[in-house]
Amino acid sequence: MNLALYSGGTPEQNHMMNQAVFTMIRERNPKIIPFLTVPKAKIAYAQDWIENYCNAYTAIPFSPIIIDEPISAQDIKICKESSVLFITGGNTYRFLHALKVNGGIKLLQDFVTRGGLLIGFSAGAMLTTPSIELAGYPSTDPDINDVDLRDLQALGLVKYEIFPHYDNSTAVDEELRQYTYQNNKVLYALSDGAGILLQDGRERLFGSIVMFDNGEKAKITCSC
Numbered sequence: 001m002n003l004a005l006y007s008g009g010t011p012e013q014n015h016m017m018n019q020a021v022f023t024m025i026r027e028r029n030p031k032i033i034p035f036l037t038v039p040k041a042k043i044a045y046a047q048d049w050i051e052n053y054c055n056a057y058t059a060i061p062f063s064p065i066i067i068d069e070p071i072s073a074q075d076i077k078i079c080k081e082s083s084v085l086f087i088t089g090g091n092t093y094r095f096l097h098a099l100k101v102n103g104g105i106k107l108l109q110d111f112v113t114r115g116g117l118l119i120g121f122s123a124g125a126m127l128t129t130p131s132i133e134l135a136g137y138p139s140t141d142p143d144i145n146d147v148d149l150r151d152l153q154a155l156g157l158v159k160y161e162i163f164p165h166y167d168n169s170t171a172v173d174e175e176l177r178q179y180t181y182q183n184n185k186v187l188y189a190l191s192d193g194a195g196i197l198l199q200d201g202r203e204r205l206f207g208s209i210v211m212f213d214n215g216e217k218a219k220i221t222c223s224c
Contacts, residue, residue, distance in 0.1 A: 001112060001118075001157065001183065001198055001200070001201065002024070002112070002115065002116065002117040002118065002198060002199055002200065003112070003117075003118050003120070003128060003157060003158070003196070003197070003198040004017070004024075004119040004150070004195065004196075004197050004198075005120050005121070005125035005128060005158075005162060005195055005197075005198075006012070006020045006119070006120065006121045006122070006125055006164075006166055006190075006194075007122065007125070007162075007164040007165055007166070007190035007191060007192050007193070007194050007195060007207075007213060008089065008122045008165055008192045009055060009192030009193040009194075011053055011054075011057075012147075013192060013193030013207075014193055014195060014206070016205075016206055016207075017195045017197060017206040017207070018057055019057075020197055020204065020206075021117075021119065021197065022054075022057040024117055024199065025057075025058060025060070025084050025088065025117065025120075025180070026058070028083040028084055028117060028127060029083075030060060030082050030083050030084045031060070031082075031218055032060065032061050032062070032063050032078065033058075033060050033061070033062050033063070033082060033083055033084050033086060034062070034063045034064075034065050034075070034078050034079055034082055034086070034185075035050055035062050035063070035064055035065065035085070035086035035087070035088060036065050036067050036085070036086070036100050036104065036124075037064055037065070037066060037067070037087075037088040037090065038066065038067050038068045038069055038085045038090050038091075038095050039066075039068050039090075039094065040066045040069060042090075043064055043066055046064065046088050047062065047064055049088070049127055050062050050086060050088065054180060059177075062086070062123070063078055064072070065078070065079070067095070067098040067099060067102055067158065068094065068098040068102075068105050068177055069102065070102050070103075070177060071102050071103055071104060071107065076107065079107060079111055083115075083116055084117045085108070085111055085116055085117070085118050085119070086119045086120075086121075086124070086195075087108075087118070087119070087120040087123075087124030087125075088121055088122075088123075088124055089121045089122030089123045089124060089128060090122075090123050091123065091143050091144065091146075092123040092126050092127070092132045092135035092143045093132070093135055093143055093144070093145040093146070093149045094146070094147055095123050095124075096127060096132055096149060096152070096154060097147040097149045099127070101152070103160055104148060105155065107170040108127075108155055109155060109157075109169075112155075112157055121165075122164045122165065123135070124141075125162050125164060125190075125195075125196075126161075126162050126164065127154050127155055128154065128155050128157040128158055128162075129154055129155070129156070129157075129158055129160065129161045129162050130153065130154060130156045130158075130161065131152045131153055131154055131161060132152050132154050132182070133152050133161070133179075133183075134161050134162070134163045134179070135152075136186065137163065137172075137175055137176065137179065138171065138173060138175050140171070140173045145203040153179065159186070160185075160186045160187055160188055160223075161185055161187040161188070162187065162188055162190060162196075163184070163187050163188070163189040163190065164190050165190075165191075165192055166189035166190055166208075166210065167191070167192045168191070168208075168210070173217060176189060176212045176214075176217075177212060177215045177216070177217060178215070179212070180202075180212045180214055180215055180216075181214055181215030184214065186208055186211065186212070186213045187211070187212050187213075188210070188211055188220070189209070189210040189211075189212060190207070190208075190209055191208040191209075193206075193207045193208070193209060194206060194207030194208050194209050195207060196209070205220055
């Protein structure tokens with residue numbers, strides 16, 4: 001399995017992980033890199049963001065796949081022919097809802113099964129986990145579930161959950177402690193500039209990462 005899971009942040013904050021990820025991309029030598037994004041109204045913003053973020057590392061062109069509308073046969077063909085696929089950030093509930101409605105779940109699971117490198121930023125990273133329940137945290141700044149999504153089951157490519165944009169505050173820590181204690185779940189809280197890279201079964205950690213497990217908090221040592 002090949003996954004690159006980012007919290008967020010600037011290219012400079014993520015430079016060490018970017019070097020490792022873009023080395024993998026160059027080895028795969030894709031002619032085009034598709035990226036999944038939502039909503040359609042922000043496609044220009046998403047295109048500008050991904051090109052600006054990646055232009056220091058690669059000149060490979062990016063092709064958007066807008067998933068809050070039916071995924072076209074051409075989009076499916078592009079995904080099947082590419083060895084690298086990005087998932088941008090955004091509202092996690094809307095993203096998962098669109099994936100479920102428009103057949104994106106199987107598309108992504110099949111892509112990873114074939115050995116493709118799936119790269120997720122923020123919401124994109126959360127979508128690889130068993131559930132997006134953490135999109136509702138912290139209570140002071142949650143994603144808004146304006147699509148009334150009830151089934152929060154996500155791709156399930158990793159066993160733990162991911163909480164991006166972690167700020168190491170006492171209030172957030174208490175919410176995450178309670179969440180893992182009450183739900184018997186393990187989560188990785190990633191500060192911006194942190195990420196997790198899985199390459200053929202080997203896991204590498206970058207930046208500041210904290211693990212919460214059964215109400216306990218533990219600092220994870222970077223293995224980059």
